Amino acid sequence: MNEAKATACACGAQATDEQLMQRLDEVLTEYQGRPGALIPVLQIAQGIFGYLPEHVLKRVALRLGKSYSEVAGVVGFYAFFATQPRGKHVIRVCLGTACYVRGGKQVLEAMRKELGIEVGQTSPDGMFTLEVARCFGACGLAPAMCIDEEVYKRVRPARIREILATYHQDGKGTPAGKPAAKRPRAARATATAKKRVTRPTSRRSGKKPGSRKGVKVHG
Amino acid sequence: MKTTRLHLLMCFGTGCVSSGAEKVREALVRELAARGLMDKVSIDAMDDPHSPRETGTGEVAVVKTGCNGFCACGPIMVVYPGGYFYQKLAPEDMAELVEEHLLKGRPVERLMFRHPVTQAVIPHYADIPFFAKQNLRVLHNKGKISATSLEEYIGRGGYVATAKALLEMTPQGIIDEMKKSGLRGRGGAGFTTGMKWEFAAKPKADRKYFLCNADEGDPGAFMDRSVLESDPHAVVEGMIIGARAIGASQGYIYCRAEYPLAIERLTLAIEQCRERGLLGKDILGTGFDFDIDIARGSGAFVCGEETALMRSIEGKRGEPRPRPPFPAVAGLWEKPTVLNNVETLANVPLIIANGADWFRSVGTPKSPGTKIFALTGKVNNVGLVEVNMGVPLGEIIYDIGGG
Numbered sequence: 001m002n003e004a005k006a007t008a009c010a011c012g013a014q015a016t017d018e019q020l021m022q023r024l025d026e027v028l029t030e031y032q033g034r035p036g037a038l039i040p041v042l043q044i045a046q047g048i049f050g051y052l053p054e055h056v057l058k059r060v061a062l063r064l065g066k067s068y069s070e071v072a073g074v075v076g077f078y079a080f081f082a083t084q085p086r087g088k089h090v091i092r093v094c095l096g097t098a099c100y101v102r103g104g105k106q107v108l109e110a111m112r113k114e115l116g117i118e119v120g121q122t123s124p125d126g127m128f129t130l131e132v133a134r135c136f137g138a139c140g141l142a143p144a145m146c147i148d149e150e151v152y153k154r155v156r157p158a159r160i161r162e163i164l165a166t167y168h169q170d171g172k173g174t175p176a177g178k179p180a181a182k183r184p185r186a187a188r189a190t191a192t193a194k195k196r197v198t199r200p201t202s203r204r205s206g207k208k209p210g211s212r213k214g215v216k217v218h219g
Numbered sequence: 220m221k222t223t224r225l226h227l228l229m230c231f232g233t234g235c236v237s238s239g240a241e242k243v244r245e246a247l248v249r250e251l252a253a254r255g256l257m258d259k260v261s262i263d264a265m266d267d268p269h270s271p272r273e274t275g276t277g278e279v280a281v282v283k284t285g286c287n288g289f290c291a292c293g294p295i296m297v298v299y300p301g302g303y304f305y306q307k308l309a310p311e312d313m314a315e316l317v318e319e320h321l322l323k324g325r326p327v328e329r330l331m332f333r334h335p336v337t338q339a340v341i342p343h344y345a346d347i348p349f350f351a352k353q354n355l356r357v358l359h360n361k362g363k364i365s366a367t368s369l370e371e372y373i374g375r376g377g378y379v380a381t382a383k384a385l386l387e388m389t390p391q392g393i394i395d396e397m398k399k400s401g402l403r404g405r406g407g408a409g410f411t412t413g414m415k416w417e418f419a420a421k422p423k424a425d426r427k428y429f430l431c432n433a434d435e436g437d438p439g440a441f442m443d444r445s446v447l448e449s450d451p452h453a454v455v456e457g458m459i460i461g462a463r464a465i466g467a468s469q470g471y472i473y474c475r476a477e478y479p480l481a482i483e484r485l486t487l488a489i490e491q492c493r494e495r496g497l498l499g500k501d502i503l504g505t506g507f508d509f510d511i512d513i514a515r516g517s518g519a520f521v522c523g524e525e526t527a528l529m530r531s532i533e534g535k536r537g538e539p540r541p542r543p544p545f546p547a548v549a550g551l552w553e554k555p556t557v558l559n560n561v562e563t564l565a566n567v568p569l570i571i572a573n574g575a576d577w578f579r580s581v582g583t584p585k586s587p588g589t590k591i592f593a594l595t596g597k598v599n600n601v602g603l604v605e606v607n608m609g610v611p612l613g614e615i616i617y618d619i620g621g622g
């Protein structure tokens with residue numbers, strides 16, 4: 001998603017808050033006076049700052065001629081907006097209907113226990129932020145979750161520790177500031193625990209005749 | 220004029236990309252280059268969509284299409300002439316494919332689809348039961364055209380309906396044809412589209428809006444995503460025609476942020492239309508003004524519902540509000556507004572171009588036309604199918620889904 005790309009600055013140098021505010025102001029100048037500007041502006045602002053701190057919301061409110069409480073109310077309503085800094089990796093557990101009935105809730109429960117945080121919070125070491133997602137259309141292989149841009153299918157609660165461990169290992173090797181999603185392929189391939197969950201069926205495996213139960217037709 | 224001997228249509232839908240289409244394409248290009256064939260190849264470069272076909276002599280064309288609907292078999296490539304269907308491709312397979320099929324003319328059986336029960340090889344796209352039993356109308360372009368080319372969409376009859384609607388028909392004429400077709404909304408409520416348009420056409424207002432619902436909230440459903448990724452212009456065209464019918468000057472497509480590829484292709488389609496005078500001021504010289512913007516969702520559960528969706532475009536909390544007033548009278552910014560689903564809109568150009576009678580020739584009298592379904596869960600062929608309305612569910616699951 002766009003905001004993720006915008007934060008994933010590859011040069012590693014941190015821009016100062018002042019510089020970031022300057023960029024926000026440019027965006028605000030462009031959007032000022034356009035009907036329905038608030039949400040696109042917040043989406044871009046989150047891309048610039050990584051999250052939406054109070055002083056950013058105040059500036060947005062001021063420049064778009066809205067009250068702070070209206071802006072905060074909108075931010076609170078939409079799941080994609082974060083008012084706290086987010087972790088190095090964002091975990092999103094799917095709670096779409098199909099995932100929910102096939103164990104998504106248990107996956108989320110295990111994740112909360114393992115990390116010791118609630119949905120929307122970030123672990124104390126700054127590694128993980130836990131979020132829930134609606135269906136992201138990685139159909140069929142419920143329950144599903146995403147860590148950054150990697151999709152995990154058929155996740156079992158018992159595997160969660162193993163999956164998270166691969167990120168801790170990778171974390172050591174990755175220089176700070178490097179976007180997690182751009183970890184080298186090789187690092188991913190050695191993460192055997194991940195391989196097991198992301199590739200439940202081998203390529204060209206014979207197709208097993210499925211039972212009639214569990215067939216879903218949507219539309 | 221270039222003569223293209225071979226077309227390699229590679230699926231670049233969300234499913235195939237996540238199963239590795241990008242790597243397969245890189246390997247294909249590498250193998251073509253290794254055999255000194257690159258000067259003969261034209262590559263559909265998504266990076267430079269404005270001149271997608273300008274490289275090489277174009278003897279071999281590598282095209283990125285939208286979702287084929289058969290995501291379970293991805294990555295997928297279809298080779299024309301012949302319509303050879305290659306599936307579950309890996310980068311390592313490309314050397315053999317280029318050498319054997321492209322150079323020596325011997326299709327590679329190993330990479331073809333096998334009948335799930337008899338294990339017999341089925342080389343051709345059209346013979347695979349999954350495709351053979353379908354009636355592709357809304358999805359007639361899927362996997363057949365580059366999803367980023369306006370020219371290819373036009374080449375298959377695109378924007379003929381727009382020209383007809385704007386140049387030959389009155390707004391009321393469009394509404395009458397839609398009512399006669401009996402098309403019902405595909406977004407859930409099943410309201411007759413022509414009636415909905417008529418309600419919004421009646422009130423006098425300084426501004427009206429025409430919206431597309433691409434929020435697709437149902438888990439496991441990805442029909443709309445597939446249409447947006449493989450044939451974005453069909454949706455844009457449906458909106459232009461609808462806007463003309465009700466007299467709207469501004470449109471919005473509300474698309475969930477979880478569909479970045481759909482947003483990218485819609486954005487490009489809209490830009491292409493602006494460049495060609497199909498959107499903006501004085502469309503096709505008729506004096507009709509209409510433009511479309513995309514509103515990206517922000518992850519709220521209820522925004523698929525129409526009043527919540529409108530609040531969200533306004534930049535407010537996406538909470539549903541009681542009706543009446545109905546959106547046809549007071550919708551977005553309290554102006555008369557129509558909201559239609561993606562699949563509903565993709566039917567519109569077909570109805571206007573081919574007529575209501577053609578549309579009614581399949582389906583049931585109360586629900587004419589076709590419907591797209593997403594099969595997920597325990598079927599052999601997970602994917603997307605389009606069948607006539609009224610086809611029993613069992614037939615879809617056994618014959619198309621492979622049981």
Ligand SMILES: Cc1cc2nc3c(=O)[nH]c(=O)nc-3n(C[C@H](O)[C@H](O)[C@H](O)COP(=O)(O)O)c2cc1C
Binds near residue numbers: 408434523558563
């Ligand atoms: C809770 C709720 C969620 C909905 N989600 C969607 C959706 O994701 N996509 C959609 O097209 N319609 C959805 N609808 C239906 C829309 O409100 C609206 O009826 C539809 O988009 C109209 O388009 P149509 O007439 O072309 O079907 C939803 C309705 C409700 C009540």
Ligand code: SF4
Binds near residue numbers: 096
């Ligand atoms: S389709 Fe995928 S993401 Fe959506 S609910 Fe099902 S498993 Fe979860």
Ligand code: FES
Binds near residue numbers: 231232236289
């Ligand atoms: S994405 Fe390739 S068939 Fe669906």
